[in-house]
Amino acid sequence: MMCEANVYMVDREGNEKLIIESVDKVxxxxxxxxxxxxxxQKMTVKARIKEMALVAHRIILEDND
Amino acid sequence: MMCEANVYMVDREGNEKLIIESVDKVxxxxxxxxxxxxxxQKMTVKARIKEMALVAHRIILEDND
Structure with missing residues (x-):
């Protein structure tokens, strides 16, 4: 594994759902x-970045309504 | 080097300035x-994430005015 990250969408209850793995560019x-x-592979989502933990390879997105 | 990233602030002319190195958490x-x-080391800046290239260890922020 290089330094890509897995991207999760979190809902209002705090539940995380993996939406795409091994992301390099955001x-x-x-x-x-x-x-x-x-x-x-490319994906566009309506969301904002909530938090990231790069050493743990995690990016958390949330709805931006 | 692990998977941390260097964080740059870009101005309206496209000039990048390194503001903090080896960032893990955002x-x-x-x-x-x-x-x-x-x-x-912690730093808080008034900015938004413009783009990231994780394999290249780069996070680019821009002013959010």
């Missing part, structure tokens, strides 16, 4: 975040 | 971002 534009992993 | 709250590195 681009935030307006209310959207585009995630691209090391396999060149 | 917490976003309102208009502020708190950064904590592997040496337990």
């Amino acid at each position: 681009i935030s534009e307006g209310k959207n975040i585009t995630l691209e992993n090391i396999f060149s | 917490i976003s709250e309102g208009k502020n971002i708190t950064l904590e590195n592997i040496f337990s």
